[in-house]
Amino acid sequence: MHHLRRSLLWLTLFSIAMGFLESSVVIYLRALFYPDGFVFPLVLMPHTMAIVELLREAATIIMLASIGIIAGRNTAQRFSFFIYSFAVWDIFYYVFLKAALNWPDSLFTWDILFLIPVPWVGPVIAPCIVSLTMIVLTLIIIFAAEKENHVTINLTQWLLLITGALVLVVTFISDYFRYAHGNLHAIWNPESEKEIFYAVEHYIPQSFNWILFWVSEVILLLGIFSINRSIQAAKKISSAQK
Numbered sequence: 001m002h003h004l005r006r007s008l009l010w011l012t013l014f015s016i017a018m019g020f021l022e023s024s025v026v027i028y029l030r031a032l033f034y035p036d037g038f039v040f041p042l043v044l045m046p047h048t049m050a051i052v053e054l055l056r057e058a059a060t061i062i063m064l065a066s067i068g069i070i071a072g073r074n075t076a077q078r079f080s081f082f083i084y085s086f087a088v089w090d091i092f093y094y095v096f097l098k099a100a101l102n103w104p105d106s107l108f109t110w111d112i113l114f115l116i117p118v119p120w121v122g123p124v125i126a127p128c129i130v131s132l133t134m135i136v137l138t139l140i141i142i143f144a145a146e147k148e149n150h151v152t153i154n155l156t157q158w159l160l161l162i163t164g165a166l167v168l169v170v171t172f173i174s175d176y177f178r179y180a181h182g183n184l185h186a187i188w189n190p191e192s193e194k195e196i197f198y199a200v201e202h203y204i205p206q207s208f209n210w211i212l213f214w215v216s217e218v219i220l221l222l223g224i225f226s227i228n229r230s231i232q233a234a235k236k237i238s239s240a241q242k
Contacts, residue, residue, distance in 0.1 A: 004142050007071045007081070014067055015085045019092030022060065026093075027100055029053075038103065040110065040204045042119070057116055064089060076141055076151045084138035087131035094124060110205050113172060118180075120172040121205045126213060130168065133217065137224045144231040153227060160223030167216035174212070175205050 033043040045053065068082030097103050104111065107125035114120040144151050153161075180203075 004077075008084070008142060011067065011071055011081055011085050012088055015064070015088035016092045018060070018064065018085075018089045020096050022089065022093045023096035023100065025056065026097065030101070040112075041202050042112065042200055044201050054115055057114055060089075061086075074151075076153050079153070080138040080141040083134040087134035087138075090127055090131045094128065118173055119176045119200065119203065120169075121175060122172050122208050122213075126172075126208065129217065133220055133224070137220075137227070140224065140228050140231070144235075151227075151231060154230065157223050157226050157230070160219055160226065164216045164219035164223060167212060167219060171209050171212045171216055174209055175207060176203060179203050179206070 030038050033045065044050070064085045065082050068080075068085055069078045071081045072078030094104065103109070104124045107128070108123040110121060111124050111127075112119055112121055113127060141151050
């Protein structure tokens, strides 16, 4: 289907441009707050800038989700286009940072991924692996649609994808939670705002839970395998009826 290929092309260009936009903002922020290069712990921004940065993160996700919803023709396509845009955006964000700042030093360099609702941290290779997983799922769905196979994601498959995603989130935030609880710092209590800022300002990532990360990847891959198997089964039924 020409429509799907054209949509995928424009989604790719949009996501690469978004990756450049994201990296340019980070380049400016690092010039302001990390003139000697980005390292943990995080440098606290002025309150207004911090709020703007949090809203910018939220706006980025809304934009990526919106373009996926606009491009897709059904729930499976909308979801796959969203995660595809997210994946391409994430990968090219690092590509542009490497080109402009020669950062990260390696794929195992620690990075701050998100700040909502708490810092998400991990080695650069981890979100890149997740992004590649997202791209695989998208290509399976789009390839099936091009062959005129109707693609739906059933409840079990949704549960696998959602569970894998939730375990993945826990993987990225677990080190900060461990630090905050271990040092008796508040995490969300608005009455302890100064304590929250103190925790972020002194937080240095210590360990990444690779076991939990690979558990999440296995769950996601099981969901992808199940979707692909359903597509193949539907294809056989369709062929038999012709």
